[in-house]
Amino acid sequence: MREHFEAFSRQAANHVPLSPLSFLERTASVFPDRIAVIYNDRQLTWSDVQERVRRLASSLMSRGVGQGHTVSVLAANTPELFELHYAVPLAGAVLNTINIRLEAETVAYILDHSDARLIIADTAFSGVVSEAFTINGKNIPVIDIDDPDGPGGQRIGEADYSELIEEGDPAFAWRGPEDEWQALALNYTSGTSGRPKGVVYHHRGAYLMAMGTPIAWELPRHPVYLYTVPMFHCNGWCHAWTMTLMAGTIVCIRQVTGKAVFDLIDKLGITHLGGAPIVLSMLVNTPEADRKPLGGPVRIMTAGAPPPAAVLAATKALGFEVMQVYGLTETYGHVVQCLWREEWEGLSANEQAELQSWQGVGFPMTETVDVIDRETADPVPWDGETQGEIVIRSNTVMKGYYKNADATADAFSGGAFKSGDAAVRHPNGYVQIRDRLKDVIISGGENISSVEVEGVLHRHPDVALAAVVALPDEKWGEVPCAFIELKDGASTTEESLIEFCRQHMAGFKRPKKIVFTELPKTATGKIQKFVLRDDARTLSEYTS
CATH class of the missing domain: 3.40.50.980 (Rossmann fold)
Incomplete structure (x- = not known):
């Protein structure tokens, strides 16, 4: 009978509040x-x-x-x-x-x-x-x-x-x-x-984040973890607690450079580290003289922005095993992972890198991850084309925004946390980000994914980092504008990069303007696109 099952009360013996x-x-x-x-x-x-x-x-x-x-x-x-x-x-x-x-x-x-x-x-x-x-x-x-x-x-x-x-x-x-x-x-x-x-x-x-991470990342007991993720960012992706759970060794690093990372891997036998895609680019672009061969598997968890497939392929070529994850400050960090699938084993390196650049499926502790139509709130088809917004339900979603009831209610309206990220869902269920909703470029009524354009630009041998934003345009409303940070010692021209894009993407998606500069970044390595959007608006005013 129901009353017999409900007769029990929580007691100290059988209910301990969960805490890392x-x-x-x-x-x-x-x-x-x-x-x-x-x-x-x-x-x-x-x-x-x-x-x-x-x-x-x-x-x-x-x-x-x-x-x-x-x-x-x-x-x-x-x-x-x-x-x-x-x-x-x-x-x-x-x-x-x-x-x-x-x-x-x-x-x-x-x-x-x-x-x-x-x-x-x-x-x-x-x-x-x-x-x-x-x-x-x-x-x-x-x-x-x-x-x-x-x-x-x-x-x-x-x-x-x-x-x-x-x-x-x-x-x-x-x-x-x-x-x-x-x-x-x-x-x-x-x-x-x-x-x-x-x-x-x-x-x-x-x-629960700390308990779910070892399963998703397949962490062994006693990992040697290099803390390249700033601990002020999502509490260092909650890895301070995760590595304690696994009785690991945490190696602290105050200033992250490619040489320092390779040196510590060689000296201390680092097995795991994390970081934004810029950390991957840093490793790939470390001068040969500053690199050291990996003595064993070194696994990297990367998040913060969709990593270009070209960067993933180059990192793998160095011997690193990279897992792409996705999350936000509001979700304690990573709650979605690109889980490797056996059927990918026979694919080419470039094909594997492209698949690994997808955000993937929910972590074990993530209740649901979906991509919904923003107008109807219905799930989008699993066709890899129909774009919607990522929404998340999980015990690893924040309590809310401190002293901001309106923003909390808006974020949770509809019964899930609204991420603000535009994505598609592929037939295998894997989520792939197309853009931040505010970063989608609408040119002549066509939606252009800045992430897609950046992915092509990263395939150019002279490009270290690329960021694409909307440039106001009198005819089209907006057109893509690319800000490019070149590799050390590299040189190319705006015309050459535009021609490269012409060979690899539809004409309406090509950047109409390219600016060579050092890209502004946050402390976690994310490119500050809001700064670049302001620069593009200024550039538009100057050229109009």
Whole structure:
């Protein structure tokens, strides 16, 4: 009878709120002496990390940090930022990692909007913090991170990070959240239009993301992971928690260069790393003298923008195994993967690279991923041609936007999270992004995918990076305009690239203008198309 099945209540014995904090306790207990973190000459075991995190959490609480308080952090990928992914939520607080490349005005806005109770900042960014205080009139307590391997900087805090550890209680009792829906982290979007929005993560979502990633990426126990993904971005794709779960070794790197990555792979036996497609391009374009042969398989997870097939093929030729994933800040990072299929084995390298550039299917913890017609909300046909918007339902979708009920309601209207990405769905069910909806170029009534045009341009041997945006046009309304960053030592002409495009795409899709420049990028390597759109508008005004 129904009443007998519903007679049970949740109890401490059979219901524990899910939280990634539990991974640290388990790993430190089972593998206390394994190396957890390496940063230049510094090494910490999992037992070391556990004790330091407990000390930090107790010190934060002694300074008045507690349930629901925001702790903001400006730090590079150093052990301190990794530890704070545990210490801050262990104190019951919410971790707000801030993009270290933001200007003071935006940092001032984030500190004010997030209701930051405390700031922990690398001294390299103390100038930005001080200027942000001047702008917003705040006087929030600061804790300095003085990294001896960093560029230095003025100390502006009331204490140093190392002092918090010294003052803390090593026997501080571990405790998880009372409710797995409790806020864990607050991440701000890039703010490409208007003010950045604060995306709130909960413990349950972070736990499930960390549990789902090893299955999707087929992670072995004890991976050696190079943290090339900025930990301020979607909490480093939640890999801080994932690698703890797998009892891996996390290798921190402050400045990512091709030479540094190859050196660390050779020296430490790196098995995994992640990054935007620009990281792939960086590896491909690393001078031969700075490369080292791979001693074994090195698997790369790439996301942030659809990677050109040509770049994927070139990366594979170096010996790297690349998996394309897709997600957003609002989804804790990656929730869709291009899962390799056995029937692709016999295809050519170029055909495989093209298929690998698709975004694919949902991660194991992703409930549903669909592509829908924006007018009718019906799923689009699986024909690889009909374009719609990607929508997602998952436990790894944000709680909502901090202090922005209207934006939250709009994002969730229709019962799924609306991504803002235009895509098609192929007959095998795989999703392929065509563009951000705002990046689709409408020329003479025809939709042109900037991603498609960029893919062709990346096949040119002189092109390192390409970004295509709309150029206002009196006759056609809009036409494609390509901004090109050339490889070191390469040279070509606008006429030559346009001719190259003429050979590989329909005439209406060809760029009508090409600009050679260094492309503006975010700290995570995404190309800032909003800057290029402004440049194109200016260019149109100048030439009209």
